[in-house]
Amino acid sequence: MKLSTSEKAGKLTIAIGGELDHHGAREAARRIEETIEASVPRDCVIDLRELRFMDSSGIAIILRVYKRLNAIGGRLTVENVPEQPMRVLDASGIDRMIDINAMQTEKPV
Amino acid sequence: MKEQNCVKMEFPSRSVNEGYARAAVAAFASQLDMTLTELGDVKTAVSEAVTNAIVHAYPEGLGTVSLRVRILEGDVLEVQVKDKGRGIEDVEKAREPLFTTGGEDRSGMGFTIMESFMDSLRVKSKPGSGTSVTMRKKVARRTAGR
Ligand SMILES: Nc1ncnc2c1ncn2[C@@H]1O[C@H](COP(=O)(O)OP(=O)(O)O)[C@@H](O)[C@H]1O
Ligand SMILES: [Mg+2]
Numbered sequence A: 001m002k003l004s005t006s007e008k009a010g011k012l013t014i015a016i017g018g019e020l021d022h023h024g025a026r027e028a029a030r031r032i033e034e035t036i037e038a039s040v041p042r043d044c045v046i047d048l049r050e051l052r053f054m055d056s057s058g059i060a061i062i063l064r065v066y067k068r069l070n071a072i073g074g075r076l077t078v079e080n081v082p083e084q085p086m087r088v089l090d091a092s093g094i095d096r097m098i099d100i101n102a103m104q105t106e107k108p109v
Numbered sequence B: 001m002k003e004q005n006c007v008k009m010e011f012p013s014r015s016v017n018e019g020y021a022r023a024a025v026a027a028f029a030s031q032l033d034m035t036l037t038e039l040g041d042v043k044t045a046v047s048e049a050v051t052n053a054i055v056h057a058y059p060e061g062l063g064t065v066s067l068r069v070r071i072l073e074g075d076v077l078e079v080q081v082k083d084k085g086r087g088i089e090d091v092e093k094a095r096e097p098l099f100t101t102g103g104e105d106r107s108g109m110g111f112t113i114m115e116s117f118m119d120s121l122r123v124k125s126k127p128g129s130g131t132s133v134t135m136r137k138k139v140a141r142r143t144a145g146r
Helices: A022-039 A056-071 A081-090 B017-029 B038-059 B110-117
Strands: A002-008 A009-021 A043-045 A049-056 A077-079 A099-102 B003-012 B063-071 B075-082 B122-127 B131-136
Touching: A002 A022, A002 B038, A009 A022, A009 A056, A022 A056, A022 B017, A022 B038, A043 A056, A049 A081, A049 B038, A056 A077, A056 A081, A056 B038, A077 A081, A081 A099, A081 B038, A081 B110, B003 B017, B017 B038, B017 B063, B038 B063, B038 B110, B038 B131, B110 B122, B110 B131
Parallel strands: A009 A043, A009 A049, A043 A077, A077 A099
Antiparallel strands: A002 A009, B003 B063, B063 B075, B075 B131, B122 B131
């Protein structure tokens, strides 16, 4: 699991890459929460462009971020979701609450 | 269904082994002609079952997780994950979407994902003695060229 954050004009971007499973989830959750506490963003983007694998541990993290942002009046979007994580998010039904956007494939098939 | 090939492995319930288990099953499954989507579904289901054995079966300390992968006649992949842990009191309830005893760390979607990503899911459990989860997926036949 790789995590990096950047902030620009009140918008916090959290990029998660590699494999997000239970093994890396606790550290990811801790670091994300610290970042949100520190920056109190109005807009937050979780960018999954570099995410190679995610299971239901990732759903729990995204839900936590969503609840945290709701509590401080911020808004969450999840961007550039590759196919495998997208199937997991679809199965969870959280796309009914959270704005989730698939990665655009460059190559037409 | 007749068995055509089989691997078995055992590992301690350390979370670092979750990634290993997914990769090992995927490598074995490559004997079948799966699409990337099918392989992704199998890896996800394995991750859920193995994580459950690590998180829920042995909440305190380490135990053994057993993994058996078989290829059955008719291009069927079968994955079985077994533990000798705490067991599940009410399996039907545990399989319901969003049911979790894990708190904020868990989503309660593990069994739901195993069920929807595989063709079949069987859960056998006895409180105090352990749980076994057996999942099967039939690989769709592909036309020449794939
Ligand atoms: N191997 C296991 N041993 C003991 N309990 C289990 C096991 N697998 C699942 N459970 C129970 O079933 C519940 C639901 O599992 P699951 O759908 O994977 O959701 P989650 O893992 O997010 O809690 C768990 O919270 C736990 O109580
Ligand atoms: Mg689970």
